[in-house]
Amino acid sequence: MEPIKANAAFLCNYEVMQILQQLKDKTQKKNKRVESLATVTYETVHYLQDTECKNQSAESIQNFLEAMKIFKLTKAEKLMMVNTPPRTELEIQLIVQESEERLSEEDVQKIIDISNNYFPPT
Amino acid sequence: MFVLAEMKDVIRVTPEHFHQSLTESITILLNRKLANKVVLNVGLCIALFDITHIGHSYIFPGDGSSHTEVKFRYIVFRPLVEEILIGKIRSCSREGVHVTMGFFDDILIPVNALQHPSRFDETDQAWVWEYPKEDGEKHDLFMDSGESIRFRVTSEMFEESLPSGPPGSERPVQNIAPYRILGGINEPGLGLLTWWETPDQGDEENDDDEHDNDD
Structure with missing residues (x-):
């Protein structure tokens, strides 16, 4: 076993949730269970169920990212915003490095509005 | 993540x-x-x-x-270093706060990366953030097991595990976690989620939580 590329692509929580849930249905039907896979799938789905991704959809994430294009944010920063949509200025300061220099107060408010719009808080 | x-x-x-x-x-x-x-x-x-x-x-x-x-x-x-994650407190010890994601347990927030000033409460076996109030007194914020906690990943460590010896041999089994994550909560906005909830956002439910902390 040999890794070729340890980080070939990022996955957001929603994507992982989708894949694991399909996997769960498939393995239950076919009755071909791999124990360690069943354990880790169960635990991961259990964790993800309590996160915002259960209310997201492929469409809402796409629209969110489209709306975020006007800000110069890195891929990792946007990924974090999809996984944990920021609701307060404080959260944006944590996610975005040197946010005070890179984002104006208006930008910060816009980002909060965008995430509340596409990922309404529950 | x-x-x-x-x-x-x-x-x-x-x-x-x-x-x-x-x-x-x-x-x-x-x-x-x-x-x-x-x-x-x-x-x-x-x-x-x-x-x-x-x-x-x-x-x-x-x-x-x-x-x-x-x-x-x-x-x-494989969370990125500097990524913000939300986990749950598994336990507290003198080393720091142990955090779990449910599917991954080897996350430690060491003492020097807790909010300052913090102390370890021996009777409750929990870390306490002594939040200074304006009047010079301090407000104790307990970090109890099971609470949701937001932290920043500060470093990661991989350990090559050795194969265990043949069954029956007296060699002690090495029990090092193969992948460990160190986190930090020494920034505003990090720590228990309930610490930073704004009153207008969370309504009644969170009020109850705050009363618990006051006790």
């Missing part, structure tokens, strides 16, 4: 599984081999994403199994 890792491996399919399709056998064998395991410098493997390449299968003298080189992509838990 999750990434795709590209890997390659030679898969040995034993003859009793020849009635299955090769892809099916490969999927089962890769998941059996990797799911819920840590690969050095890759991360914690969760599940097979897809198979990108299946090479020719070979049968070697003296072994009826087929050997196939495959390239595949696997879903892996």
